[in-house]
Amino acid sequence: xxxxxxxxxxxxxxxxxxxxxxxxxxxxxxxxxxxxxxxxxxxxxxxxxxxxxxxxxxxxxxxxxxxxxxxxxxxxxxxxxxxxxxxxxxxxxxxxxxxxxxxxxxxxxxxxxxxxxxxxxxxxxxxxxxxxxxxxxxxxxxxxxxxxxxxxxxxxxxxxxxxxxxxxxxxxxxxxxxxxxxxxxxxxxxxxxxxxxxxxxxxxxxxxxxxxxxxxxxxxxxxxxxxxxxxxxxxxxxxxxxxxxxxxxxxxxxxxxxxxxxxxxxxxxxxxxxxxxxxxxxxxxxxxxxxxxxxxxxxxxxxxxxxxxxxxxxxxxxxxxxxxxxxxxxxxxxxxxxxxxxxxxxxxxxxxxxxxxxxxxxxxxxxxxxxxxxxxxxxxxxxxxxxxxxxxxxxxxxxxxxxxxxxxxxxxxxxxxxxxxxxxxxxxxxxxxxxxxxxxxxxxxxxxxxxxxxxxxxxxxxxxxxxxxxxxxxxxxxxxxxxxxxxxxxxxxxxxxxxxxxxxxxxxxxxx
Numbered sequence: 001x002x003x004x005x006x007x008x009x010x011x012x013x014x015x016x017x018x019x020x021x022x023x024x025x026x027x028x029x030x031x032x033x034x035x036x037x038x039x040x041x042x043x044x045x046x047x048x049x050x051x052x053x054x055x056x057x058x059x060x061x062x063x064x065x066x067x068x069x070x071x072x073x074x075x076x077x078x079x080x081x082x083x084x085x086x087x088x089x090x091x092x093x094x095x096x097x098x099x100x101x102x103x104x105x106x107x108x109x110x111x112x113x114x115x116x117x118x119x120x121x122x123x124x125x126x127x128x129x130x131x132x133x134x135x136x137x138x139x140x141x142x143x144x145x146x147x148x149x150x151x152x153x154x155x156x157x158x159x160x161x162x163x164x165x166x167x168x169x170x171x172x173x174x175x176x177x178x179x180x181x182x183x184x185x186x187x188x189x190x191x192x193x194x195x196x197x198x199x200x201x202x203x204x205x206x207x208x209x210x211x212x213x214x215x216x217x218x219x220x221x222x223x224x225x226x227x228x229x230x231x232x233x234x235x236x237x238x239x240x241x242x243x244x245x246x247x248x249x250x251x252x253x254x255x256x257x258x259x260x261x262x263x264x265x266x267x268x269x270x271x272x273x274x275x276x277x278x279x280x281x282x283x284x285x286x287x288x289x290x291x292x293x294x295x296x297x298x299x300x301x302x303x304x305x306x307x308x309x310x311x312x313x314x315x316x317x318x319x320x321x322x323x324x325x326x327x328x329x330x331x332x333x334x335x336x337x338x339x340x341x342x343x344x345x346x347x348x349x350x351x352x353x354x355x356x357x358x359x360x361x362x363x364x365x366x367x368x369x370x371x372x373x374x375x376x377x378x379x380x381x382x383x384x385x386x387x388x389x390x391x392x393x394x395x396x397x398x399x400x401x402x403x404x405x406x407x408x409x410x411x412x413x414x415x416x417x418x419x420x421x422x423x424x425x426x427x428x429x430x431x432x433x434x435x436x437x438x439x440x441x442x443x444x445x446x447x448x449x450x451x452x453x454x455x456x457x458x459x460x461x462x463x464x465x466x467x468x469x470x471x472x473x474x475x476x477x478x479x480x481x482x483x484x485x486x487x488x489x490x491x492x493x494x495x496x497x498x499x500x501x502x503x504x505x506x507x508x509x510x511x512x
Contacts, residue, residue: 044068044411045079045089046425048433049386052329052377055096058128059379061386062091064432065425067103069129073382074391074409078129085134088120093179097172099128104167104179106137108431111163115431115512119162119181122170122193135193137162138184149200150211156198156220156228159184169244169278171235178241178256180230183222186243188256201227201243201250202261210258226274226297227261234279236288244276249292251313262313264302269315273302280328282335289349291335293325306337308350319350329376329383331396336383338373343385345402354402356385359392361408368392368408369476388433410436415472418442419504421496423477427509430479430486435508437463437475439496445470449497452477452508460487463494479510486512 044063051062060069066081066089080086086105093104105120119137140158147154159165169180177189179196186199202209203217204225222228227247234242243250248263249271264274274297282289290309296302305321320337327338337344342356359368368389375386381397390410396402412424421439428435437450450463460481477494479486489510496504 044077044391044409045081046428046433047390047411047436048388049391050374051091051094052327052375052384052386053094053096054329054377054379055101057379059377059384060094060096060101061375061391062094062103063089064091064429065089067091067094074384074393074407080129080132083123083132085121085123085132090120092119092166092168093170095170095172099126100172101125101129102170102172102177104170106166109163116163117166117182119165119167122167122179124177124192126192133192137165137167138179138181138187138193138196139165147198147200149209149215150213152211152213152215152218154200154215154218154220157222159222168230169232169234171233171241173235173238173241175238176256178233178235178243180233180243180245182229182231185222185228185230185245186233186250199243199256201245201259203227204247206261207263207266208258208260231275231277232279232292234281234290236281236290242279242281242290244279244292246275246297248274249276249279249313260313262316264297264299267316269317271307271316272305272318272321273297274299275302278325278327280330280335282328282330284333289335291328291337293327293337295324306350310349317350319346320344320353326374327376329378331378331381331383334378334396336376336378338376338385340372342371343373343376343383343403345396356403359403359406359408362405364408365471366390366408366410366474412436412438415440419498419501421494421504421506423494423506423508426507427511428479429512430510431512434476434478437477437494437496437506438472439475439498439504440472441469441498443471446499448473450475451495453493453495454487455491455493457493460492477508 045068046063046065048064049061053060058069058071066086068077068079070077088105088107090107092106095102102124104122108115109118121137122135123132125132144158145155165183167179167181171178179187187196189196227245229246232244239255241252241256248261250259250261252259264270272294275295276292277295278293280291292307304324306319306325307316309316324340325337329336334347344353344355346353373385373387377384383394383396385392393407394403423435423437447466448469449465452461454460463475492508494506
């Protein structure tokens with residue numbers, strides 16, 4: 001039901017809650033409904049895919065340029081880029097439950113010379129994407145600081161701006177929407193986002209919290225308590241909730257009222273580290289196995305990897321030590337993990353693992369040059385992996401073992417003929433993705449050189465120099481010059497030389 005993880009290129013900068021001025025919502029007034037326009041055989045919105053959600057027989061993907069879905073395994077796509085609620089197209093989270101879909105959107109903006117992640121709001125549909133409603137990013141008023149928890153009165157720092165306040169994850173129960181945001185922490189809504197309630201978690205100094213406790217403190221400041229910086233939220237059922245933060249993993253068995261916190265240091269058989277980026281719930285019939293991706297926090301022994309529990313958090317087993325992981329998918333007893341080093345697979349609870357090697361489309365020959373995957377989903381016997389180079393899929397069954405054959409789906413158009421070229425995606429942001437210069441030499445082949453120039457026709461980068469090529473190819477440009485620096489925003493020209501023929505020219509627009 002949940003497939004979400006923070007985009008690697010949207011990861012939080014150093015956390016400071018500065019007063020950046022009053023914020024106005026993107027969608028003033030009541031939510032409005034707008035219909036999506038089907039786009040039939042359109043390609044993917046972009047090749048940077050950060051979220052994959054499987055909902056019944058549909059595959060939904062979240063990208064840096066919007067939301068899309070397919071009902072036929074990627075043969076055709078419906079894009080939601082024309083829907084006003086996705087005017088800020090960066091998708092930070094996607095969740096689905098029945099006909100209800102929920103997306104968190106955001107973007108980066110420059111503040112004091114730094115790129116700051118900024119929440120743009122939420123979009124949701126209660127009719128499986130036919131119409132959408134938009135909501136502003138949840139914010140507090142300047143006076144929204146006093147909370148009642150049992151007999152305790154707690155003042156918590158109000159979050160009054162969307163900067164550094166992106167929603168990284170969403171979970172849906174029968175009656176509630178749960179969100180995990182960076183500076184806003186964990187919140188829930190019982191009225192489809194019209195109002196939000198802040199969730200009280202154990203403070204830095206506590207391992208558990210309940211309304212009957214006398215807490216002994218009256219103030220909470222997220223700048224000083226990492227357990228109020230949210231990354232992940234997952235619903236095991238309507239009563240059992242899990243929340244991952246920069247201060248550990250939290251579990252509630254009473255619908256989010258009381259919580260127990262698990263950290264690297266408060267258990268004998270503990271989680272791997274305290275930044276809990278994503279949570280996966282694997283149903284196994286008699287029980288659920290809970291998985292977490294863990295990134296190092298401050299302190300000794302913190303490391304990348306994943307953790308899993310079969311007893312509700314009493315004990316944990318740690319796997320893939322040293323591997324930076326982002327997301328989970330499950331096929332019965334099989335777990336798949338999207339990581340910087342590829343897609344990992346285990347069918348024995350993590351005792352042994354296999355990993356993807358070279359990924360080349362068996363028909364088109366398209367290749368993924370980076371091993372990194374940021375999202376993974378499983379539907380039937382097909383496994384999908386989201387990367388910054390497109391969507392890859394493979395079968396996993398008795399006839400076709402995992403990773404034996406691949407199809408690579410990308411946002412591109414067919415070439416008109418030999419000696420032609422174009423770049424995609426275009427425009428592109430070097431901070432988020434590569435652009436690909438796509439060309440063909442025809443079946444005869446030949447030598448190819450590709451160079452990039454700025455608007456003054458100064459050479460910026462040599463991508464390829466008299467390389468031997470046959471047929472259709474992609475050459476990657478990461479938006480950097482020959483010195484390794486990211487180029488400024490603007491229009492750049494590429495020149496493709498096929499043997500001694502006249503060069504083919506094209507434009508690429510760089511937008512950070």
